[in-house]
Amino acid sequence: MTDIFDELQWRGLVAQSTDEAALREALAEGPLTLYCGFDPTAPSLHFGNLVQLVVLRRFQRAGHHVICLVGGSTGLIGDPRPTSERVLKTKEQTASNVARIKALVQPFLDFDGANAAILVDNLDWTASLTALDFLRDVGKHFRVNQMVKKEAISARLESQEGISYTEFSYQLLQALDFRHLYRTYGCTLQTGGSDQWGNLTAGVDLIHRSEGASVHCFTTPLLVDSGGTKFGKSEGNAVWLSADMTSPYSFYQYFLNIEDASVVSMLKVFTDLGQDEIAELERQVKEEPFRRAAQKALAGDITTLVHGADATAAVQAASEALFGKGELHGLDASTLTDATAELPGARIEVGTSFVDALVAAGLVDSRNAARRAIADGGASLNNVKVSDPDRILGDDDFLHGTVAVLKRGRKSLAAARKAD
Template identity: 55%
Template sequence: MSLDPNLLDDLEWRGLIAHSTDLDAMREAFASGSVRFYVGFDPTAPSLHMGHLVQVLTARRLQEAGHTPYALVGGATGMIGDPRDSGERTLNSLDTVQEWTDRVRRQIEPFLSFEGDNAATMVNNYDWTAQVSAIDFLRDIGKHFPVNRMLARDVVSRRLEAGISYTEFSYVLLQSMDFLHLHRAEGVDLQLGGSDQWGNLTAGVELIRRATGDRTHAFVTPLLTKADGTKYGKTEGGALWLDPEMMSPYSFFQFWLNVEDEKVPELLRVFTFLSREEIEELEATHAEKPFLRAGQKALAEHVTSLVHGAEETERIKAASAALFGGGDLTGLGGSTLGAALREAGSVTVERGEGLPSVVDLLVLTGLASSKGEARRTIGEGGAYLNNVRVEDVEAVPAAADLVDGTWLVLRRGKKKFAGVEVR
């Protein structure tokens, strides 16, 4: 694969370099041959989230530009976890961390190519960390870390008053050892990460310099925030998880579809592989006619396709069109339709000897405040079952009306709808 001479220019235009060790030296390294680089992920949860996605996609950009990725899943560092401002982490068992390591590996793998001259390599730092004795660790790694410099790290200084364990205090040594090991064993000369990892990355660069005399590189991507300055990647239901079992693809799609207008240009640059020309055209359209939501639609389609696949994205779009546009519901998958209805609002009823009447279901779902209001809605032609107008105030859904054998979709008017899950 040929090297892309415009890689750093593109990364800077996309706003993906918040801090770096030496951009000129990095540019020279990128021009001289395929640079071996690594990015690490600690399995402190069973799934990656939006913040991790920035790193995965940045690694993919480097690989597509001709450079060679090492994706590290921290089976060792995940046993501890990077110190955080909120306090000590709860330590997970080895079995849990190993399970989460496997899940995170599977999430990363589809984004990188494992074939060709610059094929990606998956590594687990447990493989080399578990073999290091405490004495060797202190002599070979700890000897290079002045305590005063460790105390000056932002997260450590903020935690000192409340207290920080020696375990979390020492995390930076473990991550730095990863860079040293990969540099020695694999010729890795660059590490990338999120801006909250800048201290860890520079510590690794310094460890390599002290231990070997070699010069290596590092850069971090910026922390993404909402327009009000709060962290992106958090929703009312929790983190923006990549695992479809933890956040449905429909909810994932809706998140991107509803991002704030002022954040659209930044997110298009960070999360899509659209060209500069395509993004600038979208930005111009978005600035001129934000009500069209062209930027949000492009974001939702591209990012959901990257994470969950193009077929799932088309199913989500079909579900949205059917629910909001009154289209046919029968061809939709139960999982996609169910996710959409749960997000919009749904109730559960037991199948029992028969299904409740449409009047009862309108009240049960909150689409009508009383049976009288429900009857009037039907009489005025404003009630729909599975996007078909209900003509009879005594109507009762039949088993054949259940979409995917489970769901009924009730709608009042054009935009108010709710789901009924029949068990």
């Protein structure tokens, strides 16, 4: 496929478009400039934001000019949620988040060379704008009866909480961003998630009314599983792109455990695999699901994209080692800590018997059950089978001086964390 819009559609990355025929024509006429904005409402971007970074990445690779906007001003306001008002971040919190997100997006786009991506902060053009100037220059182009029809606004108006004027005005700020980038860089396309449709079209309308020009926007669909639940949640916690908020190991495991019904669509969105390669993985999902080849390809590619090849190799080695197919002693301390963080277990003192450690970690119900597991050859310490029921845990058994991995059977794992 040579047409970027055709590829985006095949990959399931187009939900809505203002005028598809006009956008296709603009794309065919030569490189255009597009942008996507990311608000610093948290110290990291999350899995949902990765979709937009991948879209920008694909456009840049196709020769188009991309702008990545971090919302230093819009982050101070907060995009209206359908349910309730956001708690406003302080200026200091927002500035800290902006700095982290600016660093985070760097690896996804090429900021060097002839077609370098541009990174901007909308606080740069709004900080000095007075309320009177904003109302006269931007507000006069909007009609309240149209603004209240936006999905996010109407949902809040119908709720008990209502909506503040602050959040009601958010769409005007985002529209101002589009117009500023249109005037400054000739930007004629904005992308975002489908829940941002109202904010995106506000920018299109502002440019049309104030500049007399036609510009474009399109949205990507929200990614949901077969039950309709939004992806990117793991037991109530967002899957973050920053390693200090979601470890590379946990990130890899999340995608390794994606359901069969969704893995092919995720491969299309997040990997560079072509139609033939994905078709083969789709065949394996149907005919050999137990091999989980598609999940392994997805987890490997997306972890490399976000955390780099070295981190991916480390977490793959850890994943293999935990289940007895690799060497635990070869894992670095950080990866070992991440890999064992979510395992059940207990604090164990040096000198504790292996039998008592199995009981304390919850792998068996009693000392007798522990002895039976050892006698049956079904208990191991750091992937080494234990045959002596009187085995004692020594200092050297705690890898990197912190944790020993206990196992009963093939899949029951626990972490014996060294007591201080």
